[in-house]
Amino acid sequence: MSLEIILFVILGGVAAVTSVIVITRPNPIISALFLVLNFASLAGLYLLLNAQFIAVAQVIVYAGAIMVLFLFVIMLLRPGNEEKIFSRNPVVKIIASIVAGVVFLQIVYMIFFTSPSNSVTGEVSASVNAGTVEAIGRELFTNYILPFEAAGFLLLAAAIGALVLAKKKFE
Amino acid sequence: MSTWEIVIFTLIKILVIFTIMMLTVSYLVYFERRISAWTQNRLGPNRVGWEGVLQPFADVFKLLLKEDIVPEQAEKKIHSLAPVIALFVAFTTYAVIPIGPSFNFFDYNISLVVADVNMGILYVLALTSLGVYAITLAGWSSGSKYSLLGGIRSSAQMISYEISMGFSVGGVILLSESLRPIAIVESQGLWMWNAWIQPIGFITFLVSAFAETNRLPFDLPEAEPELVGGFHTEYSSMKFAGFFLAEYANMIISSALIITLYLGGYQIPFIDITTLGLAHWFEVLIYITAFFFKMGALLFFFLWVRWTIPRFRYDQLMNLGWKVMFPLALLNIIWVAVLIMVFNL
Numbered sequence: 001m002s003l004e005i006i007l008f009v010i011l012g013g014v015a016a017v018t019s020v021i022v023i024t025r026p027n028p029i030i031s032a033l034f035l036v037l038n039f040a041s042l043a044g045l046y047l048l049l050n051a052q053f054i055a056v057a058q059v060i061v062y063a064g065a066i067m068v069l070f071l072f073v074i075m076l077l078r079p080g081n082e083e084k085i086f087s088r089n090p091v092v093k094i095i096a097s098i099v100a101g102v103v104f105l106q107i108v109y110m111i112f113f114t115s116p117s118n119s120v121t122g123e124v125s126a127s128v129n130a131g132t133v134e135a136i137g138r139e140l141f142t143n144y145i146l147p148f149e150a151a152g153f154l155l156l157a158a159a160i161g162a163l164v165l166a167k168k169k170f171e
Numbered sequence: 172m173s174t175w176e177i178v179i180f181t182l183i184k185i186l187v188i189f190t191i192m193m194l195t196v197s198y199l200v201y202f203e204r205r206i207s208a209w210t211q212n213r214l215g216p217n218r219v220g221w222e223g224v225l226q227p228f229a230d231v232f233k234l235l236l237k238e239d240i241v242p243e244q245a246e247k248k249i250h251s252l253a254p255v256i257a258l259f260v261a262f263t264t265y266a267v268i269p270i271g272p273s274f275n276f277f278d279y280n281i282s283l284v285v286a287d288v289n290m291g292i293l294y295v296l297a298l299t300s301l302g303v304y305a306i307t308l309a310g311w312s313s314g315s316k317y318s319l320l321g322g323i324r325s326s327a328q329m330i331s332y333e334i335s336m337g338f339s340v341g342g343v344i345l346l347s348e349s350l351r352p353i354a355i356v357e358s359q360g361l362w363m364w365n366a367w368i369q370p371i372g373f374i375t376f377l378v379s380a381f382a383e384t385n386r387l388p389f390d391l392p393e394a395e396p397e398l399v400g401g402f403h404t405e406y407s408s409m410k411f412a413g414f415f416l417a418e419y420a421n422m423i424i425s426s427a428l429i430i431t432l433y434l435g436g437y438q439i440p441f442i443d444i445t446t447l448g449l450a451h452w453f454e455v456l457i458y459i460t461a462f463f464f465k466m467g468a469l470l471f472f473f474l475w476v477r478w479t480i481p482r483f484r485y486d487q488l489m490n491l492g493w494k495v496m497f498p499l500a501l502l503n504i505i506w507v508a509v510l511i512m513v514f515n516l
Contacts, residue, residue, distance in 0.1 A: 003174055029311070033249070036304070056293040064300025068307065068326065075311050075319075132289065133350060 008048055014041040028074045032067060039063045051131035176279075184285045188265055196419040197227035203419075203474050210478040231412070239408035244314025253312060254406070254413030257305035261420035264298045267291035268427045269353045271437045271459040274451060283437075283459070284353065291352040292344065295428060296337055299383060303329050305417070306385075306402050313405035321401030324485065325385060331492040332382035332389075338500035339376035342369045342507040343432045356436030361443055366433040368510065372503035373433045375496050380425040382492065385418065387477040389488060426469035430462065434469075437462040 018038040025031045039062045046055035129135055140148050201216070201223065208215025217223040241250055266285040273282035288294060303326045310322015343365050344350060347358035359365060366373040382389040403414045430436060437458040444454055483491065 003178075029246075029249075033308075052288075052290050053293075056290050056297050059297040060293070060300050064297060064303070065330075068300075068303050068330065071304075071307060071311075072323070072326070075307075075323075133293075 004048060007044070011041045011044040011048070014038075015045065029071065032070050032074060035070075036063050036067050039067070046131075049131070053131060053133050053136050180279070180281065181285060185266075188285055189262065192262065192265060192420060192423060195423055196416055197231070199419045199422065199470060200230065200415075201227050202470075203477075206471070206474045207478045210475075234409060234412040237408040239410065240405075242314055242405050245405065246312040246314070249308050249312035250405075251410065253305050253309035254410045254417070256308065257302070257417035258413050258420070260298050260302040260305065261417040261424065264295055264424045265427065267294050267352050268424070268431055269356060269436060270427075270462045271455055274455045282353070283455075287351065287353060289349070289351045292340055292350045292355070292432075296333075296340070299336075300333060302383075302421075305414075309406070309414070310402040313402075315405050317399045318402050318404045321404070325402055328382055328385075328389065328488060328492070331489060332379040332496070335375050335492065335496040335500040336379035336383065338497070339372045339379065339503060340432065341500075342372040342503045345504065345507045345511065352431050352436075356431055356438065359435045359438070361435075361438060362440050364433060364435045364440070369503055369507055371499050371506065375500045375503065376433065377429060378491075378496055380429060381473075381476070382488075384421040384425050384473075386422065386473060388480045388483050390482060422470060422473050423466070426466050426473065429469060430465045434465055 015038055018034045018041065021034045022031045022038065025034070039058060043055040043058040043063070046052075046058060204226070205215045205217075205223070215223070216226045219225040219229045241247055267288060269282070269284040269287075271283035273280055275281075306325045306329070307322050310318045310320070310325070313319070343355060346365065346368065347355040349355060349358070381387075403411055406414060439457070439461045444457055449457075
């Protein structure tokens with residue numbers, strides 16, 4: 001067995017197990033922590049696919065920033081009531097099962113019955129270099145400059161919106 | 172080299188770096204106590220061994236033998252996990268920092284860095300962003316209001332200063348056109364240190380590094396008079412030692428990063444020692460000595476500042492982070508861009 005396969009099995013296993021734990025724990029903070037572990041193993045999987053930049057961005061953005069925010073919100077709000085809502089109301093359970101079923105079928109269909117929309121063919125070296133910062137930067141600032149700037153404006157608008165909302169509350 | 176040879180060499184390097192770091196950390200604690208004593212006109216620990224040089228070992232034994240108390244209200248597992256995360260982040264960051272150039276050892280070319288990855292600097296930023304978890308979780312899981320307040324304060328502080336830290340690094344990356352720490356060191360040449368070329372970026376990075384390591388004047392997470400002991404109020408014995416070790420290990424990492432990014436890494440200013448005609452191994456030795464000399468100077472600076480400057484108030488800290496350091500870091504990026512445009516650096 002090559003090192004790559006061993007790593008893939010370990011990381012894939014961790015990702016699968018943690019994602020199940022995330023939805024089965026009653027304590028939301030424990031769930032959030034396992035989600036962080038899940039993100040970390042996903043970052044490892046990206047590394048195995050030579051997508052270095054996405055791997056590091058995954059850790060910086062999701063594990064390092066977004067999940068910290070999640071943890072803060074959970075810690076400060078103490079969502080004890082949530083458990084009651086879900087365990088007592090049967091309608092919630094039925095709707096949740098239907099939605100989960102639909103999503104599951106969708107994923108099964110996508111995995112087994114469709115072909116990938118775009119696959120990298122050709123030399124190995126080209127696919128190795130596709131995930132580096134240089135390659136991604138060049139693509140972002142040439143071919144995808146408009147979507148990139150649009151995303152930047154959206155984020156700016158969201159940041160200003162958050163500021164306005166927070167300021168209103170204080171006044 | 173085959174895959175397994177690389178694995179073995181990496182393991183050896185990890186072992187060496189780990190040993191060096193543990194020794195440096197324990198002696199850093201000793202020097203901190205001696206220097207603080209010197210600043211305050213006292214003697215400091217001088218009983219264990221000659222001038223107290225065996226004090227670190229005595230401290231470790233003391234901490235090992237202490238009773239480990241976990242509060243009843245605590246989330247036990249997370250309470251034990253938090254110091255482990257702190258140590259993990261502190262030690263793994265060192266993997267990408269070069270302490271010397273590569274050299275030939277029999278048939279192998281060995282680089283003096285554990286992992287020479289071309290995403291090195293981003294890797295460091297990713298790991299430091301994970302450091303917040305240790306403190307937040309320690310604060311929350313202790314089940315004490317002082318710990319929780321300390322943890323929340325500290326996370327807010329670390330997140331705020333991470334931003335100006337990231338932007339200061341941006342200037343360095345623009346100049347060196349690479350994210351590889353070795354390439355960044357070599358791009359600085361003999362005297363074109365980034366600290367001279369972009370002094371604003373150097374200062375913002377230095378200040379952010381102080382804030383990230385929770386050192387005075389930014390040690391609000393522990394602020395004894397108002398928060399008892401901050402996020403580690405409820406920690407004792409080896410778990411407390413874990414946080415303690417992590418803090419000092421973080422200081423070492425920060426100084427190593429500052430050296431790599433701004434102070435020319437392992438190079439010696441103005442003297443090109445490759446022209447002196449010395450033996451290869453001697454050159455490498457000089458480079459490594461230069462690196463550790465710079466590191467010692469910076470660590471002394473860390474200690475010196477701690478015992479000289481009083482603590483900031485919390486709102487002052489946030490104002491400094493968001494209204495002074497962040498704009499300055501942005502200004503630095505513009506400055507570097509202008510330099511590149513005008514002088515074709």
